[in-house]
Amino acid sequence: MTEAVLELRDLHVTYRAAGVDVPAVRGVDLTIGPRDTLGLAGESGCGKSTIAGAVLRLLPRATRVEGEILLEGQDVLKLRPGKVRAVRWTTAAIVFQGALHSLNPVQRVGDQIAEAIETHARTRSRRTTTARVGELLERVGLPARRRREYPHQLSGGQRQRVLIALALACEPALLIADEPTTALDVMVQAQVLSVLEDLQRDAGLALLFITHDLSVLRSSCRRLAVMYAGRIVEEGPSGAVFDEPRHPYARALASAFPTIGDPASRYRPSGLAGDPPDPTALPTGCPFHPRCPVVVDDVCPSLDVRLRPAGPAREAACVHVGGDDDG
Ligand SMILES: Nc1ncnc2c1ncn2[C@@H]1O[C@H](COP(=O)(O)OP(=O)(O)OP(=O)(O)O)[C@@H](O)[C@H]1O
Ligand SMILES: [Mg+2]
Structure with missing residues (x-):
């Protein structure tokens, strides 16, 4: 089996602000193979940049970083600081959010x-x-x-x-692009995206592409992971996740954006009420339940469902997702 370029195992990252712990990433597993492309999406504050920073050990403000972060098989959490600097940029490099x-x-x-x-x-x-x-x-x-x-x-x-x-x-073997196009206008966004796509194809880079815009990821990435409140709530092939999301949050996110290449499509309302939760005061049970259009009242507020099989090469963390026969 080819070694993954990046593998996260049960990653937890906590900050501390105003005397309270802020659990920003709460048990994330993720694998990116050589030349692979993974898109990471989710609303503001769900923990996307924290994952990016953790991979390069660039989180001076984090008070707890636990789990495993394997870059070409080497756990960066176990490296001495000198060694981290050697790995940074040569194995994994990042284009920072808002770095223009x-x-x-x-x-x-x-x-x-x-x-x-x-x-x-x-x-x-x-x-x-x-x-x-x-x-x-x-x-x-x-x-x-x-x-x-x-x-x-x-x-x-x-x-x-x-x-x-x-x-x-x-x-580097892995390029992390954290919202690389957000500050740009639509035409320029498309040009920068095509640069990233060409690089990935021609230079054989693995790409972790972070954005809140699912439609961008659908065309640029092979796989797609959707985050909510510090966890991945759905993962699978991009087309499948975007076109037929299984988690109600992924569904809301996918319906909030038009389909690229379909001029007739419009921005549709996502039907999602409320704001993402405050990480210092997460709802009990499934953290999405207060906003969920298909909440099961006597189950979801007490049951914190983790990722489960949701079809071929797919997983979703929802009580409505039953297993292999469900995809
Ligand atoms: N240095 C810090 N101290 C305390 N809390 C922090 C710090 N950095 C981030 N956080 C909190 O951690 C959570 C995750 O932040 P992160 O920047 O990873 O989110 P994000 O998904 O990248 O959001 P955005 O889409 O706005 O870039 C947020 O609740 C944020 O407020
Ligand atoms: Mg961010």
Whole structure:
């Protein structure tokens, strides 16, 4: 069996704010194979970025990170800090949420990429590095000559491409893209998405793609995981999860967005009342039950159902999902 690029086993992450524990991720299992693409979706605050940060051990504020985070078989939670730095960017790299302004404004973009390359491969000559910078820029659809420009000379979409090139500088096996298109307009979003799709296909990257927009994930990812209140509540092949979601929350999320490629489709109301729960005061039983349109009153408020089989290669955490014959 081929080794997974990333495997999370029973991951728990807790923060502490204003004297109370904030359980942001509460037992997540997840596997991404080589060249695989997994989309992670869910409303604001459900724990998506926390998972991304945990994989690269970039959560200085977390008070508890438990479980296993296996990157190419190595548990990053067991690595010494020096070793973590070596793994970060070379095995897994991240394009951060809201990072469009994180480029150094007074340094040419090419020099910023060159620095990233040189930090991890000290033996390269300046000439090889410059060639590699040009290659990386071209790979994300920017002409090599733009390496001489400063961030303010680039548009938002172009800056996002530079950030992707930066993440690729050390040839990681896994790229985590956390809402890489959210701040961009629709046309530019589509261009950045196609860059990510090409990279995944041509460079053989594994991709963990995070967004709240399920319709983006349907076309870009092979598998789809939907999170709610710190847990995955549904996982399976993208088309199946998007077109026929089994968990009522996934259903609400899928119906909130139009289908890409279907000009007749409109944004439909999701029929979902209320806000996502406060992680410090989670509802009893199934955390989705107060908002659930198909809640079973004498069951769901007391029964916290975990993921169960929901059809071929699918799982969902709902009392209405019965098992293999149910898919
Ligand atoms: N440093 C922190 N201290 C305390 N609580 C935090 C901290 N960072 C995140 N949280 C809380 O952890 C939960 C998960 O946050 P996270 O950023 O992972 O969500 P998200 O799914 O990425 O949301 P969004 O879609 O808004 O980016 C939220 O309730 C958030 O308020
Ligand atoms: Mg986030």
